[in-house]
Amino acid sequence: MYATFAEIKAALSEGKTAVDITKSYLANIQKNKHLNAFLEVFEESALAQAKSVDEKIKSGTAGKLAGMVIGLKDNMAYKGHKVSASSKILEGFESIYTATSVERLINEDAIIIGRTNCDEFAMGSSNENSAFGNVLNPHNNEMVPGGSSGGSAAAVAAKLCTATLGSDTGGSIRQPASFTGTVGFKPTYGRVSRYGLLAYASSFDQIGPFTNNVADAALITEVMSGADEYDSTMLQEPAAILDAKYDSSKKMKIAYIKDCIESEGNDPEVKARTLEVIEKLKSEGHTVEAVEFPFLGQMVPTYYVLTTAEASSNLSRYDGVHYGYQSKEAEGVEATYKKSRSEGFGEEVQRRIMLGTFVLSHGYYDAYYTKGQKVRRVIQNKTKAILDEYDFILTPTTPTTAFEIGKNADDPITMYLQDIFTVQANLSGNPAISLPLGQHSNGMPFGIQLMAKHFAESDLLAFSDYMMNSCN
């Protein structure tokens, strides 16, 4: 099975066709149906695309991603295809337009194979909040794949496609990447257009790839990046060029946050491996130093105040009136809203809508939302101060390896603490990657996270590629 785009290119040069490759992935998806990674396979349109890609390859007009087979997290618009955010509330809904990021992949001849399972509206850390069932971790089917982009992570880990797109609001790409032993990359906020991404928290959400190596993550991000008139919060600059190789003569300055290494919740093996990577980097001549970042305890609460505030507004459009699920019982407009939303949204989504509604409500706004904004600014400033001095910040991606399905399901606070190391990059907008550099004695993989300066994707990915070689 093809794990990387390099393997696909080799196969194509040996006479395989894009249709062959697509079919072999389709067969593998079928074989791994029990993982529940895909909510829907776009067999027909994927094979049609593959056929046209083969023609383009023959005529020498194929794009940069010709033959790459990509799965979309089920929160991205793809014209003529269903999209549900793993929620009952979007029952039967089909997109009438295509997300900018997806369109750019297709324009470079990527083949879109289906939509992957995720936590409902990207809210969750285990994929247990999907209205369409759990996703199983390919490394151990008793374990969660992480979330919210759990299906995307599992699909790449199980080689059900070459790469997938996920969205990352507080760690939703990096945490499942850590749990499934894949590369998960969240670009800088504003690097990839959000147009067509079903919003969870607008000022946090960012689209990024899951891949089995750094080169594929760089290529996909490069194709997706660049100004888009449909997303005014983007960096208004042309696409990033991300094929830089790390120059080994250049020594890097890397910070690690002491509290993240010493954090009580850390699995001892996760901590030990992180220290081992630090030592390895030092031995290669890089400067790696501990820095103070005294806001670890504030990050998750700040994140939840602000993201739920935005979510409570972003999810207002799912009202049972215009499209998607409408309660059959309801009479009158008020009841249609209440019943459709109560029946259509899952428990976690409702919890976050209520929390967000509360923090924005009259009399509480300043105590929560305004204060949250202020703390976010402090975290942004402090993160910038560190990255003004250092090239990267290194932490474990997650405190532990993947946990058992059902273990944290009734404990939202423990579940929320899954994001403790990842939310910083979303609060501050910085790019961050999870690299599959850890292997636990319990048989599960885990990731090391590297965070970089705003829009320094090129340096970050080049160094990540180097670390995958030197620290493995």
Add this chain to the structure above:
Amino acid sequence: MGLSEEIRNKYQAVIGLEVHAQMLTKTKAYSNDKNEFGSQPNTNISAITLGHPGTLPRMNKKTIDFAIKMGLACESDIAPEQYFARKNYFYPDLPKGYQITQDTTPICTGGKVIVKDGEGAEKEVGITRIHMEEDAGKSIHDIDPFNTLIDLNRAGVPLIEIVSEPDIRSSQEAYNYLTEIRKLVRYLDICDGNMEEGSLRCDANVSVMLKGSSEYGTRTETKNLNSIRNVQRAIDFEIERQIIANENGETINQETRNFNAVTGTTTAMRSKEAANDYRYFPEPDLQPISVDQNHIDRVQSTMPPLPAALFKKYTQELGLSAYDAEILTDQKEIALFFEDIISNTKNYKSAANWLMGSVKSYLNEKAIGIGEFPISAARISELINLIDSGKVSNNLASQKLFPAMLESDDSPLKIAEVNNWIQDSDEDAIKNMVLEVFAENPSEFERFKGGEKKLMGFLMGQLMKKSQGKADPKSASKLINELAK
């Protein structure tokens, strides 16, 4: 409700108006969908207007410039930094579940509009703020007997909301203020000002207090006012209702009221306590906007002269009456036509008379606007100059030359020449004719000479007949008087 003059005079009304004006942009506020009134329902809609999952707003920069124009016209401060906010509420014609508006950083703050008070004197009505927002769609209740239908063509149409200070003291002042606002948006070409079609909408905040009091009474907000006249009627009703309530010792509730144009009354819709908590917060999908002074200057340079400035110019510099100036500045097109006329003639009074007289009668008769008037402003100036030079008489100009100009593109001079209408002002020729008239009518001449001045008319008539109407009456009468001495 009968209210004695005496009781009414104990009270002072305090009124503030909130005016929503739909901007005349080609496309909507946050999408490329057409902004057009009267299209087939649900045709000017894309995924963005529909609020489909994943869509984001795209700022139409034209809206910002339109709002700046209104702010400059009202002498408001333009905010250099501003952001949009979301106002969250559920309504079937609001597809996103929130309206994009401005909350704590309106684009314009402060400013004023000069209006006539109830007695006709000038007064300032302060502007609190002007902010940008998007319109909602339309819920249609009267087509399908069982369902409410939704038309989203209007959803996302750019609006500005102009909020006045509670400086208005009578329904007549409110009427005058609204007329002035409508005149301004039409001058600026940012809104068509049509209240019947809803492109200009007004809510009235009304309270009453005892005269001399410094504390405002509890106010009500009246909605559904679809003409300037109805704004006045609703305010009159509210003032009277509130005075009677006060007199009867009843409390006035802070509430939203609905105006019924058929009965001329207002009824309570909802109380403020039951009002929505709109949970305003900064719109995270749009970047904050910066407006620098250069940009404001550029917008300013595209603005037409405004009615207040023109009124001042006409009355103070051109010496026209306030009445004339009022009529000339009522519509921008007329005012600009007048400006064009007076750029080629110094006879302002005559220009005003021609425009308000012959030109307007023609427009009224044909039911057309000045834009369709067949004679250019430049040719009207030529006509005025031709009269002033004595080549044609006023009478001939309005009886013959003006109608001929409607049919021909030739200059008035050429038309007059071709028709042999140029007045003879050659003194010798007229002198001879006068002497001939004297000779042919000896008895009348003697009586005139003897002091019977009323015979001037007879003699002039004879002279005109002889000259075929070309003698300049003014110089002719002067000659008759001289030669009869």
